[in-house]
Amino acid sequence: MKPVNPASTIRILGIDTALRTTGYGLIDANGSRLRAVDAGVIRTTAKFPFSECLRRLVGGVRELVKLHAPDVVAIEGAFYCRNVRTSMVLGAARGAVIATVAELDLPMYEYAPRRVKQAVCGYGNASKPQVALLVAQILAISVANLGDDSTDALALAICHAHALQARGGLDLPAPL
């Protein structure tokens, strides 16, 4: 595990995991100064078998880590799903990503959607457009061309940056 030193610049990779469209967002955090590095999505299609979708998803994550060398990864925490079938599929995508990040020796933190909205917008029930607006403001970028998944991934990265910064890191959760 690379040491996380809040005094220097930390590159945070936020991943909003799903089977079909996984959003990612990279930011550099230096104290309270945040800079957007990259954002996008890893897509898979229903044309491919399930195993091939998972292989492409983790292949995408490996490429991102190789290309951008993040110091830490923030992913969305487990949350309530309507049905067991959906949660098995979503769980599989998350598990594949978590195992891959762990094999790459990167520390990983998870944040519940409410906490991400709280960190970015100041309240946990913020709407998607409100999150997008604040992500754009905080990073001083236009998110007009970013999909919800990439915006959510940037929000995850911002949430981790806040946790590192606020109260000397006291709010930082245990690594995943």
Add this chain to the structure above:
Amino acid sequence: MKPVNPASTIRILGIDTALRTTGYGLIDANGSRLRAVDAGVIRTTAKFPFSECLRRLVGGVRELVKLHAPDVVAIEGAFYCRNVRTSMVLGAARGAVIATVAELDLPMYEYAPRRVKQAVCGYGNASKPQVALLVAQILAISVANLGDDSTDALALAICHAHALQARGGLDLPAPL
């Protein structure tokens, strides 16, 4: 993907995935002749963080594949879980294993528990001791020292061998 040729010996790795105790069972199948090669469990403990458990699980699978060079992997199909939390965790373990096997370019098949019991015992509601008895009989081994997880993994491998053999492979499901 290695070609699967039913005429020669095929090495089948059955994996009964879970977060804590993942059973595995390897058999060589040559037509209807089946031979047990290895069986055991990959264990993780609650002492470790979730990501480390998944890393150890997929590390174990990688080692097994390196050591035994199976031609194909059979895993337990998605099934009903009482609660969403459990299915997220089980889904994560399955997803991590499926992505790893896919990265190793091995073909993979999944079988529902009922189908495994049907293949091994002749009826889908067989009890654990009945499955163990038949696994022992089919492979001509003692399963007295094998846990349920290893026995279930051997049963998965036997189920795939039967699907390869029966009706010229017509019962073989689509690869996962």
